[in-house]
Amino acid sequence: DQQVKQNSPSLSVQEGRISILNCDYTNSMFDYFLWYKKYPAEGPTFLISISSIKDKNEDGRFTVFLNKSAKHLSLHIVPSQPGDSAVYFCAARDYNTDKLIFGTGTRLQVFP
Amino acid sequence: DSGVTQTPKHLITATGQRVTLRCSPRSGDLSVYWYQQSLDQGLQFLIQYYNGEERAKGNILERFSAQQFPDLHSELNLSSLELGDSALYFCASRARVTTGELFFGEGSRLTVL
Numbered sequence: 101d102q103q104v105k106q107n108s109p110s111l112s113v114q115e116g117r118i119s120i121l122n123c124d125y126t127n128s129m130f131d132y133f134l135w136y137k138k139y140p141a142e143g144p145t146f147l148i149s150i151s152s153i154k155d156k157n158e159d160g161r162f163t164v165f166l167n168k169s170a171k172h173l174s175l176h177i178v179p180s181q182p183g184d185s186a187v188y189f190c191a192a193r194d195y196n197t198d199k200l201i202f203g204t205g206t207r208l209q210v211f212p
Numbered sequence: 213d214s215g216v217t218q219t220p221k222h223l224i225t226a227t228g229q230r231v232t233l234r235c236s237p238r239s240g241d242l243s244v245y246w247y248q249q250s251l252d253q254g255l256q257f258l259i260q261y262y263n264g265e266e267r268a269k270g271n272i273l274e275r276f277s278a279q280q281f282p283d284l285h286s287e288l289n290l291s292s293l294e295l296g297d298s299a300l301y302f303c304a305s306r307a308r309v310t311t312g313e314l315f316f317g318e319g320s321r322l323t324v325l
Contacts, residue, residue: 142319149311204254
């Protein structure tokens with residue numbers, strides 16, 4: 101039962117353009133949603149989060165949007181840079197169980 | 213550097229064997245989480261400890277066990293290893309007051325031959 105889904109395994113974007121990574125979820129008990137970035141041979145690092153009571157959170161080039169009615173969130177990276185090339189994981193925290201559930205990740209490649 | 217330390221970084225062993233993976237959380241963090249990442253898969257939640265007690269359990273096999281010690285470090289024990297257990301095993305810790313953010317170690321790569 102995949103409660104957090106990232107349906108695009110990969111995304112390729114030109115430097116300077118916008119990268120949009122998408123995530124869908126099924127559990128209504130999630131109270132926080134997070135994005136993590138992972139480089140090869142490293143652990144995931146936290147990028148940005150959003151509370152379930154908000155619909156947008158911005159941090160520099162990164163913005164996360166939450167659409168609760170559609171159970172959908174997205175991460176926008178503007179402008180995209182080659183250093184953003186990594187695997188991005190969407191995650192959600194279950195308020196009841198305190199588990200952090202991850203999606204399968206989207207590999208972003210930003211080319212010059 | 214997340215402040216979470218995992219050892220060993222790499223481990224190669226044979227089927228049927230048993231290994232122990234070790235994790236030291238960030239200073240002051242009481243929660244420890246274990247995740248498994250198999251090839252091209254997402255991060256699968258295994259188990260969570262809080263201040264020495266098991267808090268939540270995920271898809272952890274019966275051949276696997278874990279514990280958190282009084283000094284808050286944690287160990288993940290994998291026994292009767294199978295080829296399919298080859299994966300990256302991540303440990304993460306969480307601050308006391310949090311929005312759910314976890315700080316991950318660099319992982320232990322287990323290869324079962």
